[in-house]
Amino acid sequence: MSSMEVSVNSDLCTGCHLCELVCSTYHFNKSSIKLSRIIVYKDKASAKFTPILCVSCPGMPCAKACPTNAIVKNKQTGMPEVIIEKCSSCGDCVKACPYMAIRFEPSVYAYPLICDLCGGDPQCINVCWPGALTKAMSLSEKFRGAAKARSVIAEIISKYTR
Structure with a gap:
């Protein structure tokens, strides 16, 4: 499972759309905002x-x-993944997404497009020159780090409270 996610700082976004263009180019070898995840x-x-991109709710x-x-949840990235052969193109997933992070334009592509972190190396981060998109630790990784810190602190405290 991936231990990273994309952090978004909308205050830094200039609306240049490079992230969308590199996404479509990476996945479809075609520069089109409508094919971006x-x-x-x-x-x-x-x-x-x-x-806006999938946050893997x-x-x-x-x-x-x-x-x-x-x-289904991709085992490598932890992100939702559309199994094309099973998808009926109904759009129910789009309606269910609380962040409106699923792109689905049937006239452009037959199934919904959901961020897959480019398999673990998000290309959008690489081209975001203002820094609106950056790598961040996943929430589960943060929780593991916090749990470890708590156990270390508890161990130190126990040495002085005996």
Whole structure:
């Protein structure tokens, strides 16, 4: 399981769309925003940009909503993965995603596109020159680190409280 995730700082996003273009190029060898697994959203009221990508929600609501069980957790990355052969292209996963992080445009591609961390080396991070997208430790990795720190602290305290 991957111990990293993509951290998003929307305050740094300029809306250049390079992340979307490199994503589609990496996965489809075609530079097209509509084929990207990351979505750069522009808030019309504030004119701010926010990169949106899958955060691999606990419980995977996208997978639970899928009537054909076409979405599974990738063992290597921990990210949801669409099994193309099982996908009915119904779009229920898109409706279930609380972050609107699933791109599905049937006229462009037959099945939903979900961030897969590019197999563990997210290309969007490599091209994000303003630094809006960076590598971060996954939540489970943070919890493991915190648990280890607690046990070390408890051990130190126990030495002085005997």
